Amino acid sequence: MRILTAGDLTLEPQVVAHADAMYAVLSDPALYAYEDAPPASREWLRTRFAKLESRRSGDGCELWLNWVIRMANRELIGYVQATVRPDGSAAIAYVLGSAYWGRGLARRATSAMIDELVARYRVDQLVAVASRRNLRSIRLLKRLGFAPAPPALQLEGGVPAEDVLMIRASRPDVRPSV
Secondary structure, three states: OOOEEEOOEEEEEOOHHHHHHHHHHHOOHHHHOOOOOOOOOHHHHHHHHHHHOOOEOOOOOOEEEEEEEEOOOOOEEEEEEEEEOOOOEEEEEEEEOHHHOOOOHHHHHHHHHHHHHHHHOOOOEEEEEEEOOOHHHHHHHHHOOOEEOOHHHHHHOOOOOOEEEEEEEOOOOOOOOO
């Protein structure tokens, strides 16, 4: 993994040393309005980051690529991540502290990650899942070129009805799959 830049943002490969600063970011209650829960403890987050540092799934088939997002002032503000599958697809996700919403930072960081996935990891299809109620996230994905998946793909992918599966192909000849 490489360090990526997106204007004044730096995306650093996530390591255990980031856990304490990220614990503060990930403890923001606004992040959990639609899903998940904050990390149980700093130690839990350190353990999770240590596992992710392998950059591979347990069976070795998937690449786990995780970057923390750092501002020019050195403050960590969130992360972007991708699970790259052997078929050339990648599932992406992103989290940004609520104090940084609405400034285009998530778009810039996620776009830099997507560019890296396409250029370096040869990803030809991207997928993301968002709560249907999370209009901010859905707008971001649309700005990044994603579109809602056909209902059959949503079902095939096991995505619950309260969520929406979003897909973006990096080449026009790629047929959507999950």
